[in-house]
Amino acid sequence: MSEIITDKLTGKTSAGDVTITSEGGSATMQLQQGVAKAWANFQGNSTAVFRDGFNNSSLTDNGAGDYTVTFTNVMDNANHANSGMVIAQSTSYLNGPMIGNSASYTMVSGSIRVTTNYAGSGASNREDRIYVNVTTHGDLA
Amino acid sequence: MAGKIIADTLETGAGADIATSYVVNGSAKAWVKFTTVTTTAADNSFNISSLDDDGTGDFGINFTNSMSSAEYSAPSSAGEDNRTVYTNFGTVSSSGMDGQVRQTTTNAVVDTARNSIEILGDLA
Numbered sequence: 660m661s662e663i664i665t666d667k668l669t670g671k672t673s674a675g676d677v678t679i680t681s682e683g684g685s686a687t688m689q690l691q692q693g694v695a696k697a698w699a700n701f702q703g704n705s706t707a708v709f710r711d712g713f714n715n716s717s718l719t720d721n722g723a724g725d726y727t728v729t730f731t732n733v734m735d736n737a738n739h740a741n742s743g744m745v746i747a748q749s750t751s752y753l754n755g756p757m758i759g760n761s762a763s764y765t766m767v768s769g770s771i772r773v774t775t776n777y778a779g780s781g782a783s784n785r786e787d788r789i790y791v792n793v794t795t796h797g798d799l800a
Numbered sequence: 801m802a803g804k805i806i807a808d809t810l811e812t813g814a815g816a817d818i819a820t821s822y823v824v825n826g827s828a829k830a831w832v833k834f835t836t837v838t839t840t841a842a843d844n845s846f847n848i849s850s851l852d853d854d855g856t857g858d859f860g861i862n863f864t865n866s867m868s869s870a871e872y873s874a875p876s877s878a879g880e881d882n883r884t885v886y887t888n889f890g891t892v893s894s895s896g897m898d899g900q901v902r903q904t905t906t907n908a909v910v911d912t913a914r915n916s917i918e919i920l921g922d923l924a
Binding site: 660661662663665666670679680681683685688689690693694736739740741742744763766774776784794796797798 | 866
């Protein structure tokens with residue numbers, strides 16, 4: 660078994676491009692592009708607080724079902740991809756990942772605005788959730 | 801030619817280690833942030849060759865490098881209150897998949913500006 664002990668991986672030809680071989684062995688991909696740049700598992704009710712996470716500096720509770728997750732190291736641009744999942748809190752609510760960067764807010768490179776909703780229309784149907792999970796992929800600055 | 805290292809484990813100077821299988825298996829093999837409003841188009845992406853506009857709120861994504869099978873995970877989100885991206889809604893293959901954005905209140909398909917999908921699984 661081989662092992663590399665290092666604190667940093669840097670591409671030789673291009674500093675931001677370390678290539679890894681695919682599981683099937685027929686393709687290669689850029690390591691930096693595939694790695695999640697931030698993730699968080701946080702409590703969204705009562706006092707909003709991180710349970711665990713990576714590359715997050717702060718969590719802001721903006722009101723019912725409305726949070727801002729701020730990155731420690733910011734992204735290169737505002738066009739990052741975010742996905743998530745929330746816990747359903749009643750069988751009368753529609754389940755599913757009702758989470759996203761609300762159209763009411765401008766996307767930025769330094770944070771994501773996350774809203775959690777139950778079935779309904781608009782901001783009036785936002786609701787705190789006990790468990791909120793979000794993951795961000797994209798380009799780091 | 802750039803150098804090549806074959807290794808099973810990566811370890812930091814502080815002693816934290818991770819098997820390279822976690823790096824390879826745990827990395828997203830594709831991701832895309834896209835809009836279906838007016839023109840279905842990617843704002844930013846990785847390993848996405850093209851997007852299909854299959855009608856209102858109905859889209860397809862195609863991979864540059866294919867997955868090893870159709871059994872990959874595709875977490876997603878829609879960028880607007882009470883809208884959800886339903887992945888695997890239609891054809892799913894190793895080279896791409898269909899999906900839809902729907903209102904959670906009415907189940908109607910709807911165009912939305914800020915959708916995200918991430919693909920996790922094995923590349924071919």
